[in-house]
Structures are given as structure tokens and as C-alpha cells.
Amino acid sequence: MDKVVINGGRRLEGQITVSGAKNAVLPILAATLLTEDKSVIKNVPRVVDVQTIIKIIEALGVQVNNEGDRVEVIPGRYTSFTAPYELVSTMRASVCVLGALLAKVGRARVSMPGGCVIGLRPVDLHLKGLRALGAKIKFNHGYIDAVSSCLRGADIYLGGAFGSSVLATANVMMAATLAKGRTVIEGAACEPEIVDLGNFLNKMGAGISGHNSPVIVIDGVKKLHGAEHTVIADRIEAGTYMIAGAITKGDITLKNVCFSHLGAVIDKLKEAGVDILKGNGFLRVRREKELKPIDVTTLPYPGFPTDLQAQMTALMAVAGGISIITEKIYPGRFMHVSELNRMGAEIYIEGPSAIVKGVKSLSGAPVMASDLRASAALILAGLTAKGKTEVSRIYHLDRGYEKIEDKLSVLGADILRQKE
Ligand code: EPZ
Secondary structure, eight states: OEEEEEEOOOOOEEEEEOOBOHHHHHHHHHHGGGSSSOEEEESOOOOHHHHHHHHHHHHTTOEEEEETTEEEEEOOSOSOOEEOHHHHTTOGGGGGHHHHHHHHHSEEEEEOOOOBTTBOOOOHHHHHHHHHTTOEEEEETTEEEEEOSOOBOOEEEOEEBTEEOHHHHHHHHHHHHTSBSEEEEESOOOOHHHHHHHHHHHHTTOEEEOTTSSEEEEEOOSOOOOOEEEOOBOHHHHHHHHHHHHHTTOEEEEESOOGGGGHHHHHHHHHTTOEEEEOSSEEEEEOOSOOOOOOEEBOSTTSBOGGGHHHHHHHHTTSSSEEEEEOSSSTTOOHHHHHHHHTTOEEEEETTEEEEEOOSOOBOOEEEOOSHHHHHHHHHHHHHSBSEEEEEOTHHHHTTOTTHHHHHHHTTOEEEEEEO
């Protein structure tokens, strides 16, 4: 297994390009299954989760060609409708093939995703939505078994105890594209990744409107065709590098960024004393002053994203005062805290909040990554810590960050990957 070794204390400077959004491309690749025609997806990040969804699509008997950041999917005829346990257990987002398969072949067998380190993550909203469209769903031997001879449009409310669900909205949207009549999703997720999926589905011939609002209307069509699409920039990757610039008192420029997707992040970084300059398609992040403590609450979009909570906690760990970070999407998503404390941070968990007492500096230590964003937080902490930090179990990192050590090295970080 690989580990990442960082010698902290370098100021980051320079320019890098943000990759395509992992969380947009996963449902988009699932959506290519809604037609027999070829679809071409560009700006696809080279990360392990993308390889996993490609393997699931191939397991259905579908041809996929992947070269660089371009993926071609040529569905033709399916030989299977099962997303197997071996793949789904490595990536919960695999559940997003459920809606597309059900709509296209009338049958889907998807391994029930298990729990995960960031929280319980049930799939009740996905199933509620698909059942409302007329699917019959059973659980057999750890699999969700869904069948439908004909899906019919319906009014569906998808809000849950922790807000709307991103992938449930994606699944229901995909299934409804080929249903008879009109579907109205209320309490729909408004994340930019849902907007990107809706735009791709419309390019395929779907009749979707309102897909940047909590009420999405889908007028079912008989058939969809292949389409070409360039995936949006990854706002979470961008946010992670913005925090890298801030935590190292650096001056970095990010290319291929969509500012409007980063409103809450820009606002919070400015409040912490970081200068953010918006240019033509680029964003410059510079810090000259000391970091001010701030309170952050994660919320569904356009609120502050849960996928940047761990990274923001790392930043506040070295701010001059007390910050309160409250997690409203996954109340237990604080696995990074004990590892940050091993590096000298002073963070206490109180229910769904982390109370962060900023310290002057962190000290490098061997730490263990528990999930994708926790890994990123530990790398950020390592960049500012005194001495050497070794982050192990970095396979989590490879699931969602394309060439993170290379990008950070370009910015001047002393970081390398080593075999453990
Ligand atoms: C997506 O997961 C993202 N994954 C996650 O990113 C992200 O953290 C999450 O949205 C929230 O923004 C992808 O897009 C591939 P949800 P998703 O359903 O859709 C509860 C990362 O690090 N819920 O919007 O699976 C759920 O437990 C990952 O890149 C139900 O109660 O998340 C949570 O509390 C991790 N019932 C809340 O809703 C359901 O049926 C939001 O989860 C579904 C979800």
C-alpha cells in the first residue's frame, strides 16, 4: 500500500488546473446507459471511482473506451442487469446505475450499499422515488432487486431528515426520463452536479426543466439518443486547493474553476482573512494576514459543502481563536479529528459540532486516512505542519483526487508517494 510523505512548512505558489468533477461524472456515466447509442464524455477525472463505475458498466456487457480524460460508452445490448457486490462495496455511488437500468431494461439488481465511515447513508429516498414511478423493489441476498414493465410519471417529494439527497435525485431523474407522462420532484437536490446531469440528459433528448431548483419537472420521452458532454469543474477539488493556498500562507491560481459553484467557500475563506481574486476563468487565492477563526455549518447546496468540512477543520486548526464547525449532512463525519489532534490540533467533538481551538502550529506525525475528504484534510495539515507527516491508507485519496501529489508539487510542496 502507498503512503504520502510531506515535509511541511513550504509556502505554496503557482498555478494548477482543476479536473472534471468526480461527483458529476459518476451519474453522467450511469445516464449513458439510457440509450443504445454511443455517448462521449470529456473532462473526466482520472480517479479510481471513475474506473469503478466503468467496471460496473462493463459488467453489464457494455463497451467502454477510456483514453485520458475522454470516455466513450457504447451500450448496444446488455448481457446483465447486475451491479455486483465486489464493485458496489468499494463505492456507494454505484447505486446511481439503478434508475438508468430500470428505465432502459426494466430490471436492475444492485448490491445494497453498506454503511460507510462518514455515516449511515441509507437509500430509502432512492427506493421511495423509484417505487412512486411504479417499480417493484425487493431485497434478496444483499441485493436491491427492482423490476418494472412500465414506469409512469408521478409527484415525488425527496427531502429527507438531512436535506435532499443528491444521488436519489439523480436516480429518480434518470428513471423518469423514459417514464410515461410527467414527473415532478419536490425537495430535489440543487447541487451543480445535478444540474450537469440534467443538462446531459437534455442533450440526450430528455424533457427536464427546473434542474437548478428544488422542483424538477421531467416530461417522459419514448427514446433517448447518444450525446457528447464536457463535465463541469470539480468544486470540491478546487475548494481543497484553495484551502491549501490558505493554510500555507501561499499565493496560488486555479484554472478551470466555476466561481458560482464556490460561493459559500469563497465567503468563508474571505471571512477567515484570505484574499480571493476572481479572474477570467481563474481564481487566485492569497493569504498575507493571520487566519481568523470562523464558524462553519455544512448544508445542502448552495450552503457550505460537507465534502469540504474536513479540509476547513484542518484550516481552522491553525487559526487564531475558537471556531465551531457544525456538520448538518453527516453528523458523525469527524473521523479526521483524532488524527489532526495527533498532529497537535486541539479539537473537541460536541454532538454534530467540532470545537476547534486554533494552535500556533501543527507538528508532523504518522497519520491514517479514513475516507476521501479526511485524507485531503490530513494532507493539508501536513503541508503546514513542522517536520514530516506520513499519511497512510491513501487509496481513499486516489478515489477522488487526480494526481494530488503532482499538483501540490507544482505549487512547491515537498510531497511524494512511497510504497509502505
Ligand atoms: C453525494 O452522496 C456525494 N457523492 C457525496 O460526496 C456528498 O457528501 C453527498 O452527496 C452530500 O453532498 C456523489 O455525488 C457520488 P446524499 P449521496 O444522498 O448522494 C441522507 C465525496 O466525498 N440520505 O445527498 O449519497 C444521507 O444519509 C462524497 O465525494 C437519506 O437519509 O449523499 C445524508 O445524511 C462522499 N436517505 C443526506 O441524506 C437516502 O435515501 C445527504 O446524502 C439518501 C440519503
